[in-house]
Amino acid sequence: MSVRFKTIALVSAVVTIFGVQCLSAGEKEESIATAMVEYLISARAVIAQNQKLINDASQGDKGFTAAVYEQQVRKEFLNRTSTDITKMAADDFGKALSDIHQSAKQVITDAQAQINVPGKDFKGFNPAAFGARVGAVLQKRSDIQIKQTSLHFRATYNKPDDYETALLKKFTTGTKDQTHTEETTVNGKKVLRYLVPVYIAKSCLNCHGDPIGAMDISGHKKEGYKEGDLRGAISIIVPVK
Numbered sequence: 001m002s003v004r005f006k007t008i009a010l011v012s013a014v015v016t017i018f019g020v021q022c023l024s025a026g027e028k029e030e031s032i033a034t035a036m037v038e039y040l041i042s043a044r045a046v047i048a049q050n051q052k053l054i055n056d057a058s059q060g061d062k063g064f065t066a067a068v069y070e071q072q073v074r075k076e077f078l079n080r081t082s083t084d085i086t087k088m089a090a091d092d093f094g095k096a097l098s099d100i101h102q103s104a105k106q107v108i109t110d111a112q113a114q115i116n117v118p119g120k121d122f123k124g125f126n127p128a129a130f131g132a133r134v135g136a137v138l139q140k141r142s143d144i145q146i147k148q149t150s151l152h153f154r155a156t157y158n159k160p161d162d163y164e165t166a167l168l169k170k171f172t173t174g175t176k177d178q179t180h181t182e183e184t185t186v187n188g189k190k191v192l193r194y195l196v197p198v199y200i201a202k203s204c205l206n207c208h209g210d211p212i213g214a215m216d217i218s219g220h221k222k223e224g225y226k227e228g229d230l231r232g233a234i235s236i237i238v239p240v241k
Contacts, residue, residue: 029183035083037234042073043076043104045127100142104134107133111125132148134146143239152223179197
């Protein structure tokens with residue numbers, strides 16, 4: 001477990017035991033932002049682990065339901081943060097994590113017809129598509145915003161704003177352990193912004209690797225990335241109360 005994940009586990013434990021009121025305003029929002037990003041990373045990992053099943057054209061009903069997803073993401077998130085997503089306290093921290101978890105479960109439920117269509121291999125339901133849908137559903141439940149963004153975005157909803165663009169450029173020359181946390185204002189309101197870089201894994205190369213310019217299975221042009229290259233970032237905005 002990295003230093004960052006140990007910090008998350010410690011913050012999560014403090015919040016779970018004592019409640020978010022034991023943290024200052026900035027610390028509270030930072031703990032929420034960090035944990036929610038870790039949740040999305042865990043959730044994307046679960047989708048990636050089930051990608052072969054989801055794209056299996058020989059099967060109809062895959063059995064990858066919201067309940068199955070919850071079992072798997074609970075384990076993944078617990079391993080990363082020592083926090084049980086199914087046993088959250090009824091405070092701001094717990095509500096934020098519950099909101100993103102319930103949003104993810106809704107996305108899985110809403111995608112059942114897409115996941116289970118027989119005779120089709122590429123379903124268009126991968127970690128990136130899943131993460132985008134989670135962000136959209138979360139926005140209807142919460143005043144917290146989370147999105148996946150990149151300098152080389154494929155869809156307009158992933159387009160970085162000026163703030164994200166500057167940080168993505170900075171991430172390209174930094175170390176892989178870097179993150180960015182800052183209290184600032186958005187539309188005149190005080191918020192905490194938190195960005196975590198996302199790097200190309202081996203499993204990403206089928207769609208994002210070589211040969212550059214060739215069409216991938218989704219109909220997009222491959223970017224020619226190599227394993228370990230910066231793909232983009234997960235960006236979150238949490239209102240500071």
